[in-house]
Amino acid sequence: xxxxxxxxxxxxxxxxxxxxxxxxxxxxxxxxxxxxxxxxxxxxxxxxxxxxxxxxxxxxxxxxxxxxxxxxxxxxxxxxxxxxxxxxxxxxxxxxxxxxxxxxxxxxxxxxxxxxxxxxxxxxxxxxxxxxxxxxxxxxxxxxxxxxxxxxxxxxxxxxxxxxxxxxxxxxxxxxxxxxxxxxxxxxxxxxxxxxxxxxxxxxxxxxxxxxxxxxxxxxxxxxxxxxxxxxxxxxxxxxxxxxxxxxxxxxxxxxxxxxxxxxxxxxxxxxxxxxxxxxxxxxxxxxxxxxxxxxxxxxxxxxxxxxxxxxxxxxxxxxxxxxxxxxxxxxxxxxxxxxx
Amino acid sequence: xxxxxxxxxxxxxxxxxxxxxxxxxxxxxxxxxxxxxxxxxxxxxxxxxxxxxxxxxxxxxxxxxxxxxxxxxxxxxxxxxxxxxxxxxxxxxxxxxxxxxxxxxxxxxxxxxxxxxxxxxxxxxxxxxxxxxxxxxxxxxxxxxxxxxxxxxxxxxxxxxxxxxxxxxxxxxxxxxxxxxxxxxxxxxxxxxxxxxxxxxxxxxxxxxxxxxxxxxxxxxxxxxxxxxxxxxxxxxxxxxxxxxxxxxxxxxxxxxxxxxxxxxxxxxxxxxxxxxxxxxxxxxxxxxxxxxxxxxxxxxxxxxxxxxxxxxxxxxxxxxxxxxxxxxxxxxxxxxxxxxxxxxxxxxxxxxxxxxxxxxxxxxxxxxxxxxxxxxxxxxxxxxxxxxxxxxxxxxxxxxxxxxxxxxxxxxxxxxxxxxxxxxxxxxxxxxxxxxxxxxxxxxxxxxxxxxxxxxxxxxxxxxxxxxxxxxxxxxxxxxxxxxxxxxxxxxxxxxxxxxxxxxxxxxxxxxxxxxxxxxxxxxxxxxxxxxxxxxx
Numbered sequence: 001x002x003x004x005x006x007x008x009x010x011x012x013x014x015x016x017x018x019x020x021x022x023x024x025x026x027x028x029x030x031x032x033x034x035x036x037x038x039x040x041x042x043x044x045x046x047x048x049x050x051x052x053x054x055x056x057x058x059x060x061x062x063x064x065x066x067x068x069x070x071x072x073x074x075x076x077x078x079x080x081x082x083x084x085x086x087x088x089x090x091x092x093x094x095x096x097x098x099x100x101x102x103x104x105x106x107x108x109x110x111x112x113x114x115x116x117x118x119x120x121x122x123x124x125x126x127x128x129x130x131x132x133x134x135x136x137x138x139x140x141x142x143x144x145x146x147x148x149x150x151x152x153x154x155x156x157x158x159x160x161x162x163x164x165x166x167x168x169x170x171x172x173x174x175x176x177x178x179x180x181x182x183x184x185x186x187x188x189x190x191x192x193x194x195x196x197x198x199x200x201x202x203x204x205x206x207x208x209x210x211x212x213x214x215x216x217x218x219x220x221x222x223x224x225x226x227x228x229x230x231x232x233x234x235x236x237x238x239x240x241x242x243x244x245x246x247x248x249x250x251x252x253x254x255x256x257x258x259x260x261x262x263x264x265x266x267x268x269x270x271x272x273x274x275x276x277x278x279x280x281x282x283x284x285x286x287x288x289x290x291x292x293x294x295x296x297x298x299x300x301x302x303x304x305x306x307x308x309x310x311x312x313x314x315x316x317x318x319x320x321x322x323x324x325x326x327x328x329x330x331x332x333x334x335x336x337x338x339x340x341x
Numbered sequence: 342x343x344x345x346x347x348x349x350x351x352x353x354x355x356x357x358x359x360x361x362x363x364x365x366x367x368x369x370x371x372x373x374x375x376x377x378x379x380x381x382x383x384x385x386x387x388x389x390x391x392x393x394x395x396x397x398x399x400x401x402x403x404x405x406x407x408x409x410x411x412x413x414x415x416x417x418x419x420x421x422x423x424x425x426x427x428x429x430x431x432x433x434x435x436x437x438x439x440x441x442x443x444x445x446x447x448x449x450x451x452x453x454x455x456x457x458x459x460x461x462x463x464x465x466x467x468x469x470x471x472x473x474x475x476x477x478x479x480x481x482x483x484x485x486x487x488x489x490x491x492x493x494x495x496x497x498x499x500x501x502x503x504x505x506x507x508x509x510x511x512x513x514x515x516x517x518x519x520x521x522x523x524x525x526x527x528x529x530x531x532x533x534x535x536x537x538x539x540x541x542x543x544x545x546x547x548x549x550x551x552x553x554x555x556x557x558x559x560x561x562x563x564x565x566x567x568x569x570x571x572x573x574x575x576x577x578x579x580x581x582x583x584x585x586x587x588x589x590x591x592x593x594x595x596x597x598x599x600x601x602x603x604x605x606x607x608x609x610x611x612x613x614x615x616x617x618x619x620x621x622x623x624x625x626x627x628x629x630x631x632x633x634x635x636x637x638x639x640x641x642x643x644x645x646x647x648x649x650x651x652x653x654x655x656x657x658x659x660x661x662x663x664x665x666x667x668x669x670x671x672x673x674x675x676x677x678x679x680x681x682x683x684x685x686x687x688x689x690x691x692x693x694x695x696x697x698x699x700x701x702x703x704x705x706x707x708x709x710x711x712x713x714x715x716x717x718x719x720x721x722x723x724x725x726x727x728x729x730x731x732x733x734x735x736x737x738x739x740x741x742x743x744x745x746x747x748x749x750x751x752x753x754x755x756x757x758x759x760x761x762x763x764x765x766x767x768x769x770x771x772x773x774x775x776x777x778x779x780x781x782x783x784x785x786x787x788x789x790x791x792x793x794x795x796x797x798x799x800x801x802x803x804x805x806x807x808x809x810x811x812x813x814x815x816x817x818x819x820x821x822x823x824x825x826x827x828x829x830x831x832x833x834x835x836x837x838x839x840x841x842x843x844x845x846x847x848x849x850x851x852x853x854x855x856x857x858x859x860x861x862x863x864x865x866x867x868x869x870x871x872x873x874x875x876x877x878x879x
Binding site: 045046047048049051052053054061064065067068070071072096097098099100101102103107110166169170173174177180181182183187188282283285287291292295298299300 | 377386387388389390393394467469470471472474475527528529530531532545546548549550551552554578580582583584585586588589592593595596598757758759760761762763764766795
């Protein structure tokens with residue numbers, strides 16, 4: 001997705017639409033497709049929200065269940081429900097959650113910031129630490145540091161996230177008492193300013209590190225192999241011949257070139273980070289979108305689930321557009337002007 | 342996952358965890374005012390809407406935020422709360438509630454006859470235009486209406502005797518809310534800021550599905566008369582925080598980050614007790630855990646097969662494998678604290694030889710694979726674990742193995758709530774439906790026997806069984822608890838003899854695992870905690 005945007009940027013120079021606007025227009029059919037798929041897939045799940053409500057009632061009569069389905073519009077043909085859903089999306093009205101009796105948009109907007117904070121923190125941690133591990137390993141191929149880092153990254157790649165989270169809570173919260181076991185803030189503490197930030201940071205450490213481990217391993221492997229590929233490249237040999245220091249060659253020449261596949265990977269991982277956040281949010285009681293989505297699936301809260309999926313789709317699309325921008329920053333050769341030159 | 346949890350707790354508690362230790366006894370200590378209680382709970386996901394949206398978890402929060410018309414104790418006895426007394430006619434079809442003077446909702450509006458009548462009306466009828474179903478346990482089928490006689494008196498009428506009406510007013514879902522709260526739009530009903538109760542605590546802050554913080558209401562002076570503590574609550578604040586994983590709830594409790602954690606798996610209690618943490622399993626009124634048998638399911642119209650199942654289950658082995666010494670064997674289909682519960686242990690005796698004999702008589706012969714068959718029919722079916730009971734899967738795993746010993750092949754299916762209802766409810770190919778139903782009045786038993794008067798028809802016999810018809814009718818029309826108790830005992834015997842209900846273990850949906858510093862709490866007949874009188878020892 002990221003590459004397509006850069007390759008098709010040339011018409012803007014001939015008086016066509018600006019690249020960003022073109023990308024945004026391309027997004028419309030993509031979102032329409034996603035919304036349709038979401039709707040159809042959810043129709044396949046057994047049971048509906050009325051089944052859940054009836055189960056909780058224990059004694060709901062068929063008449064009550066029928067009346068509730070009528071009230072929610074679930075008795076209408078699927079195509080009619082689909083058209084109504086599209087109509088809601090077009091007017092940016094996501095309706096209300098039948099189970100929670102709250103507007104879907106408000107629910108999502110309450111849960112989105114915690115999830116974004118967790119995702120961005122985990123991604124930054126993964127990129128910074130993964131790159132560092134990759135660089136160090138690539139500088140001492142076959143050495144003890146490379147072996148150690150490869151082992152650690154392989155382990156963090158293989159260990160299930162929920163287990164790692166549980167163990168982190170046991171060690172750092174229950175045993176050592178250094179960090180809270182869950183939540184985003186100390187409830188009812190009413191901190192502000194620096195104290196609020198410190199409280200937030202203390203709660204963020206464990207979930208962000210836990211979520212980042214899997215991705216950290218991916219980046220470490222990616223940077224290591226990309227840098228090894230560049231090891232004998234002409235421009236590296238030229239830099240070395242000119243007398244550049246090894247660290248300068250590593251960071252300024254090799255790592256900069258190794259960044260491109262990493263940025264591509266970051267774009268792909270935005271989506272998987274969202275799904276990975278479900279487990280981490282559950283283990284660490286983090287009040288994010290993932291937990292809300294899980295509950296919506298469990299209780300067949302269709303309006304809420306469709307709303308979350310739609311919002312998540314928009315989020316992934318925005319991240320990918322942003323990745324296009326980062327491409328141009330990292331490697332001027334992929335900028336439209338550079339290609340034309 | 343269970344293994345990971347077990348390892349986690351063992352690690353936490355060190356070697357001392359391996360030693361069984363008794364629960365710390367509550368010692369008499371002076372009441373202390375103030376203090377903050379943190380309560381870890383597995384879910385607050387059902388929202389804050391009306392009627393059935395109050396579930397087993399949010400019911401605990403509502404117990405502090407709102408009052409009820411009466412308080413019902415663990416014997417099903419109703420005592421005054423918002424109603425200081427009540428009158429009932431000889432036919433038990435008309436009740437006049439006399440309300441206490443003074444109570445007010447947190448928004449300042451009075452808890453008067455108008456508010457009480459509006460609440461009862463909504464419990465009985467629901468409002469499907471706003472997605473609010475009627476309250477399942479409320480005797481809606483005989484409800485005629487509520488009439489405001491004056492500010493402090495409400496007349497409630499039924500079309501026929503309804504002995505269960507008064508006890509039902511102490512149900513965890515019959516919480517009184519202000520008139521403004523009852524009349525919110527569908528998309529506003531879940532806004533806890535606008536769901537106003539009159540309880541000993543008021544809302545301080547909340548986040549949907551994550552936490553609720555309550556603070557003491559200083560002018561509260563209308564708690565249940567049966568409780569020792571009167572006046573405002575002693576605790577200054579209560580925080581309910583959702584922690585999904587039971588092992589993490591236990592870890593946080595041990596680390597001193599909370600005082601109470603709800604529902605820890607029974608096998609994980611021992612290491613906690615070794616650290617001075619108590620497990621409180623309040624008696625709760627209702628049916629025991631077990632299966633109602635669908636007689637329309639293939640082969641299950643045969644009483645011999647149903648009886649074979651009854652005797653093939655070793656209930657002691659279930660206790661030994663899944664639960665702790667805190668659980669006692671079941672003796673009937675009702676919880677042991679239900680006053681009408683009979684001791685019918687003999688009908689539930691483990692007797693695999695009898696089961697084998699009954700199956701042989703019914704023509705089921707063991708095949709080479711150990712599974713019984715009759716002609717081309719194999720004796721096998723799907724067994725769905727209850728998504729509402731945490732221990733259901735483990736119990737059912739034991740049952741599957743026990744049934745296998747007598748040649749019955751049950752395949753365990755673990756599904757979520759929606760799938761359970763879609764696949765099990767009204768599906769006549771599923772013979773056993775797991776039951777976890779609480780009640781405050783045993784008259785509910787009459788509602789499940791047949792489909793008369795919108796009865797739940799658990800055994801899918803409709804009104805074809807004369808004995809069940811008579812029993813259901815006698816229970817429904819009873820005007821005297823003592824004579825009804827005899828009918829209820831007869832009903833229990835008949836249902837168990839016929840193998841229409843197969844009990845497995847006591848139902849305990851709420852296990853409060855708490856620090857020894859928590860004192861003075863009380864519990865309703867449904868096992869819901871009331872922290873109005875609770876305090877924290879220094």
